Amino acid sequence: MTQASDLFSQAKKFIPGGVNSPVRSFSGVGGTPVYFDHAQGAYVFDSENKRYVDYVGSWGPMILGHAHAEVIESVKQTAEKGLSFGAPTEIETRMAEKVCQLLPSIEMVRMVSSGTEATMSALRLARGFTGRDKIVKFEGCYHGHSDSLLVKAGSGALTFGVPSSPGVPASVAADTITLTYNDSDNVRKTFAELGDKIACIIVEPVAGNMNCIPPEAGFLETLREVCDQYGSVLIFDEVMTGFRVSLQSAQGLYMVKPDLTTLGKIIGGGMPVGAFGGSRKIMQHLAPLGPVYQAGTLSGNPVAMAAGLKTLELIGAPDFYDHLSNKTSQLVNGLQQAADQAGIGFTTNQVGGMFGLFFSEEKHITRFAQVMQCNQDRFKRFFHGMLDQGVYLAPSAFEAGFVSAAHTDDDIQFTIDAAAAVFKTL
Ligand code: PMP
Numbered sequence: 001m002t003q004a005s006d007l008f009s010q011a012k013k014f015i016p017g018g019v020n021s022p023v024r025s026f027s028g029v030g031g032t033p034v035y036f037d038h039a040q041g042a043y044v045f046d047s048e049n050k051r052y053v054d055y056v057g058s059w060g061p062m063i064l065g066h067a068h069a070e071v072i073e074s075v076k077q078t079a080e081k082g083l084s085f086g087a088p089t090e091i092e093t094r095m096a097e098k099v100c101q102l103l104p105s106i107e108m109v110r111m112v113s114s115g116t117e118a119t120m121s122a123l124r125l126a127r128g129f130t131g132r133d134k135i136v137k138f139e140g141c142y143h144g145h146s147d148s149l150l151v152k153a154g155s156g157a158l159t160f161g162v163p164s165s166p167g168v169p170a171s172v173a174a175d176t177i178t179l180t181y182n183d184s185d186n187v188r189k190t191f192a193e194l195g196d197k198i199a200c201i202i203v204e205p206v207a208g209n210m211n212c213i214p215p216e217a218g219f220l221e222t223l224r225e226v227c228d229q230y231g232s233v234l235i236f237d238e239v240m241t242g243f244r245v246s247l248q249s250a251q252g253l254y255m256v257k258p259d260l261t262t263l264g265k266i267i268g269g270g271m272p273v274g275a276f277g278g279s280r281k282i283m284q285h286l287a288p289l290g291p292v293y294q295a296g297t298l299s300g301n302p303v304a305m306a307a308g309l310k311t312l313e314l315i316g317a318p319d320f321y322d323h324l325s326n327k328t329s330q331l332v333n334g335l336q337q338a339a340d341q342a343g344i345g346f347t348t349n350q351v352g353g354m355f356g357l358f359f360s361e362e363k364h365i366t367r368f369a370q371v372m373q374c375n376q377d378r379f380k381r382f383f384h385g386m387l388d389q390g391v392y393l394a395p396s397a398f399e400a401g402f403v404s405a406a407h408t409d410d411d412i413q414f415t416i417d418a419a420a421a422v423f424k425t426l
Pocket residue numbers: 059114115116117119142143144145204208209237238239240264265274
């Protein structure tokens with residue numbers, strides 16, 4: 001058994017920051033990241049075999065719990081037939097058909113290998129389809145790390161976005177307009193001024209990358225309305241919410257139909273996957289049918305398709321989402337009660353199997369600015385307290401949490417009891 005601190009020191013010699021994705025480094029909470037050795041159901045086990053009840057679920061994909069026997073079996077059987085062919089396979093069509101059946105807004109879908117690729121490609125398609133360059137996104141939403149989407153709001157000037165990372169050209173950022181999530185008036189005003197230059201709106205229909213912020217009544221409808229009015233493409237980035245908030249995803253839950261949808265996480269069942277799809281009218285602009293180019297060596301990889309397709313089959317079980325949602329409610333209600341008893345300013349948001357925890361005196365958190373006001377120091381101490389108790393939460397105050405079908409009532413109670421103890425120490 002090797003200690004996490006030794007593993008992390010070794011990693012830092014060869015991998016920038018010791019990690020292959022920044023938030024894993026615990027830079028948001030301090031300390032040494034936990035190194036996982038294996039996982040089963042609702043639990044992850046670290047390199048010293050300590051058990052944690054897991055609410056990260058590999059950042060969303062593991063909705064069935066870890067190492068689900070049927071998913072693993074499907075992956076094994078497929079892997080034995082060869083890992084990749086770079087040629088069409090039948091399972092890709094079965095996956096595409098399944099996605100189209102589950103999400104009626106999607107008539108055609110293209111598989112890729114990550115959420116970043118899905119959103120990047122959807123933007124190109126929207127721009128190619130409309131012949132326009134500008135895009136609208138919302139502050140606090142994350143859509144992967146492509147240049148057009150790593151942009152924050154420019155101060156004052158509506159038309160100029162500012163790169164949020166060195167390496168993103170200012171000229172690219174200038175075409176990204178960043179607005180306030182849940183502010184419909186601002187969206188209308190922006191379209192009145194620039195609507196005929198805007199290729200698309202891209203939005204997380206439930207924001208999950210600024211903690212968890214559901215859309216206010218009318219917000220998604222406004223986006224639909226302005227896109228229809230100005231001939232812009234509405235893209236729902238459902239990489240996180242797809243098959244997480246309901247079997248019909250956020251678009252079914254809120255009954256707003258996007259033109260394009262991006263997917264990832266759950267549709268890969270834990271394997272590297274993304275997808276983008278929508279109406280035939282738009283999708284037929286994609287190569288080889290149309291002129292908008294997009295491609296991938298490992299796109300539609302059979303092993304990834306096997307994991308994803310089996311996952312999509314299993315989440316279709318009757319009452320799957322009622323159970324998931326009830327369990328998640330049980331968790332957030334229990335945590336709220338424990339915080340209230342300890343006199344800690346705390347509130348929660350929840351949509352289906354995703355949730356957000358906020359250390360705040362405010363009771364309704366609906367805006368990015370409110371999330372930024374939350375007590376981050378308290379979150380850090382809560383995070384480490386829970387980690388000691390054997391509960392693994394996202395190591396950042398700005399991430400949604402996820403419950404899986406494998407979490408039992410006992411796991412939820414264990415978590416609430418742990419939180420009750422930790423709240424007392426804050
Ligand atoms: N869109 C959303 C809504 C996401 O949450 C994420 C990742 N968390 C992405 C896109 C990017 O996906 P990936 O990390 O697979 O590139």
